[in-house]
Amino acid sequence: MELKELLKKEHVLLDLDANSRDESLDELIKVMQNTGVVEDAAVYKEAVLNREAEGSTGIGFGVAIPHGKSTGVSEPGLAFARLTNEIDWQSLDGNPVTSVFMIAIPEEQAGNEHLQILSQLSRKLMHEDFRQKLQDASSSDELLAALEA
Amino acid sequence: MTKLVAVTACPTGIAHTYMAAEALDQAAKGKDIEMKVETQGSVGAENELTAEDIREAHAVILAVDTNVDEERFAGKNIIRVGVSEAIKNADGLIDRAVNMEEKSTEEHDEQVSKQEKNEGKGFYKHLMNGVSFMIPLIVAGGLLMALSFAFGVKDSPEEGSLPFYLNEIGGLAFSMMVPVLAGFIAYSISDKPGLAPGLVAGLIADEVGTGFLGGIIGGFLAGYVALAIKKYFKVPKNLEGLMPVLIIPLLATLITGLSLFYVINDPVAAMMTGLENWLQSMSGANAILLGLILGGMMAIDMGGPVNKTAYAFASGLLASELFGPMAAVMAAGMTPPLGVWLATVFVKNKFNPEQREAGKAAGVMGISFITEGAIPFAAADPFRVIPALVVGSATAGALTMAFDVLLRVNHGGVFVLFIGDAVTNVFLYALAIAIGAIVTALLVALFKRKPEQVTEA
Numbered sequence: 001m002e003l004k005e006l007l008k009k010e011h012v013l014l015d016l017d018a019n020s021r022d023e024s025l026d027e028l029i030k031v032m033q034n035t036g037v038v039e040d041a042a043v044y045k046e047a048v049l050n051r052e053a054e055g056s057t058g059i060g061f062g063v064a065i066p067h068g069k070s071t072g073v074s075e076p077g078l079a080f081a082r083l084t085n086e087i088d089w090q091s092l093d094g095n096p097v098t099s100v101f102m103i104a105i106p107e108e109q110a111g112n113e114h115l116q117i118l119s120q121l122s123r124k125l126m127h128e129d130f131r132q133k134l135q136d137a138s139s140s141d142e143l144l145a146a147l148e149a
Numbered sequence: 150m151t152k153l154v155a156v157t158a159c160p161t162g163i164a165h166t167y168m169a170a171e172a173l174d175q176a177a178k179g180k181d182i183e184m185k186v187e188t189q190g191s192v193g194a195e196n197e198l199t200a201e202d203i204r205e206a207h208a209v210i211l212a213v214d215t216n217v218d219e220e221r222f223a224g225k226n227i228i229r230v231g232v233s234e235a236i237k238n239a240d241g242l243i244d245r246a247v248n249m250e251e252k253s254t255e256e257h258d259e260q261v262s263k264q265e266k267n268e269g270k271g272f273y274k275h276l277m278n279g280v281s282f283m284i285p286l287i288v289a290g291g292l293l294m295a296l297s298f299a300f301g302v303k304d305s306p307e308e309g310s311l312p313f314y315l316n317e318i319g320g321l322a323f324s325m326m327v328p329v330l331a332g333f334i335a336y337s338i339s340d341k342p343g344l345a346p347g348l349v350a351g352l353i354a355d356e357v358g359t360g361f362l363g364g365i366i367g368g369f370l371a372g373y374v375a376l377a378i379k380k381y382f383k384v385p386k387n388l389e390g391l392m393p394v395l396i397i398p399l400l401a402t403l404i405t406g407l408s409l410f411y412v413i414n415d416p417v418a419a420m421m422t423g424l425e426n427w428l429q430s431m432s433g434a435n436a437i438l439l440g441l442i443l444g445g446m447m448a449i450d451m452g453g454p455v456n457k458t459a460y461a462f463a464s465g466l467l468a469s470e471l472f473g474p475m476a477a478v479m480a481a482g483m484t485p486p487l488g489v490w491l492a493t494v495f496v497k498n499k500f501n502p503e504q505r506e507a508g509k510a511a512g513v514m515g516i517s518f519i520t521e522g523a524i525p526f527a528a529a530d531p532f533r534v535i536p537a538l539v540v541g542s543a544t545a546g547a548l549t550m551a552f553d554v555l556l557r558v559n560h561g562g563v564f565v566l567f568i569g570d571a572v573t574n575v576f577l578y579a580l581a582i583a584i585g586a587i588v589t590a591l592l593v594a595l596f597k598r599k600p601e602q603v604t605e606a
Contacts, residue, residue, distance in 0.1 A: 103164070
């Protein structure tokens with residue numbers, strides 16, 4: 001499994017016009033529902049919100065990584081949105097969010113390869129030049145290329 | 150150069166664990182500090198810290214929101230923070246860690262060697278794990294069977310009656326005893342993938358009649374086979390997910406099962422036949438010697454082939470109106486649990502709290518002639534406890550023969566004493582059992598060391 005299998009082209013929203021955390025979550029869930037990654041949007045969203053309630057997934061540097069492991073998910077998936085408006089996410093560093101990576105994981109997941117991919121992504125997010133590339137990407141292809149690098 | 154180690158872990162183990170690890174790595178690199186970060190995420194521990202890493206480290210940073218085993222860091226400088234603190238402020242954490250006072254490694258070494266001693270070299274740790282899961286089954290099953298005896302033991306309970314069901318439930322609980330022992334020994338060795346092969350190995354040990362000793366062997370076999378497969382059996386990456394759920398359990402169960410049947414089944418059957426013939430040839434010899442041998446056999450494996458042979462031999466003699474050996478066998482079957490019970494009462498400090506509780510139940514099982522009550526003690530420390538049990542049982546067996554006690558029923562324990570004609574020389578019989586139990590208790594107290602692993606209650 002590779003990153004681009006998780007982050008399908010349709011899952012990339014380069015200029016999402018959302019005004020709240022919830023709205024951005026709904027948009028990202030919708031694109032993953034369209035590709036069949038998310039089966040039951042309501043069930044999955046509940047898992048994501050529960051995770052947020054445990055502690056914000058706004059990791060700082062303008063990035064949030066909402067995620068949920070849920071029966072509402074049929075296959076592992078990843079979606080990305082770059083926001084036109086800054087959104088408050090109660091981030092660790094207090095700064096608003098401009099990039100959102102959303103992670104969907106099925107409840108029953110025997111293999112763990114996708115988890116390794118996500119852990120690598122998480123590591124990359126800690127690097128400033130990587131975050132800059134996310135900001136600068138002008139197409140979903142460019143974004144995917146940055147991720148694969 | 151200062152060396153630091155860290156562990157990161159978060160509840161979901163998907164993102165923050167790794168971000169914190171990366172942040173620490175980055176910050177350390179910027180300060181030219183050697184850093185090793187172990188991540189405990191949902192894929193398990195990665196980049197694991199070795200004992201050497203920990204020993205050499207100036208300080209340990211635990212950026213964790215879940216419980217991690219801190220014992221291995223005993224005696225070190227430790228900074229405990231939430232995982233988000235490491236993401237937000239890795240630089241500050243590292244500064245704090247570096248500025249901590251230098252600690253000599255002596256204290257750490259001492260603590261670690263103490264832990265290693267406590268845990269016993271793996272072997273006892275795995276045994277204790279199995280025993281600890283087995284104890285509730287023995288206690289529940291044994292007490293229910295004892296309760297059913299209390300309704301009367303002269304005739305077998307009538308099918309469908311309360312004592313019948315009590316006995317049934319107790320028996321079923323006992324039938325899980327060896328599988329659970331073997332299963333959780335294997336679980337302790339190789340984690341979840343070892344459980345299924347271990348349980349099956351225990352069932353096979355029961356099936357081929359090897360009792361708990363066979364279960365211990367089967368459990369270790371299953372555990373190490375599963376571990377070996379996990380380590381040396383390489384599959385393509387995209388099949389890795391199948392390892393813990395399909396490949397390891399399947400192969401480990403197959404290998405363990407076949408080896409048990411092919412390697413252990415036949416020798417055990419041959420041994421039982423051999424023992425039986427030997428006992429037959431002994432029956433004309435000195436009665437006290439026969440009592441001694443039968444008694445010892447009862448305690449060697451408690452429910453295993455040797456015990457069963459002795460019991461079947463004595464039961465068979467009832468039909469020939471020879472009642473002495475049966476008395477010896479029952480007395481010898483009562484002293485192991487009675488003896489360990491006495492030992493847990495009088496030398497408390499050699500047992501962990503769990504065993505002390507199991508000791509009380511063993512007392513009840515002892516008076517009911519349910520020898521299995523001693524198994525948790527024998528299984529936890531076979532090389533020290535079994536010899537003690539054997540000597541005590543042999544003493545009791547020899548004494549009942551010397552006292553010329555006769556017993557006409559082959560079960561029931563203390564409850565048969567209330568039946569007029571079941572036993573002759575009741576008081577001498579009780580005396581023989583008491584002496585046997587005291588000998589057992591004294592020897593257990595003498596042989597046994599302080600608990601190998603203190604299980605916190």
